[in-house]
Amino acid sequence: MIKARKMNNFMEGKVLADVASVCWEHVVTLTDNINLLVKAWSAIFSALIEKPAPLREIRVSEKYGP
Numbered sequence: 595m596i597k598a599r600k601m602n603n604f605m606e607g608k609v610l611a612d613v614a615s616v617c618w619e620h621v622v623t624l625t626d627n628i629n630l631l632v633k634a635w636s637a638i639f640s641a642l643i644e645k646p647a648p649l650r651e652i653r654v655s656e657k658y659g660p
Contacts, residue, residue: 596654599647612642 621634 595651597649598652599643600650601647604647609643609646613639616642 616638621631621638624630624634
């Protein structure tokens, strides 16, 4: 089993509008620790991308390759 995003209903324009609507100043002023900033950015971005491109488990019969 591997995890992959289902991109059938992905609309780039809507996702870009959602990303633009986030108050990123709050994330930047959160802390000076780069690790916490990356973690906060990743959590927000993952929440935004989850609706149009949900994460699914896919069964593979052969060894997963690059």
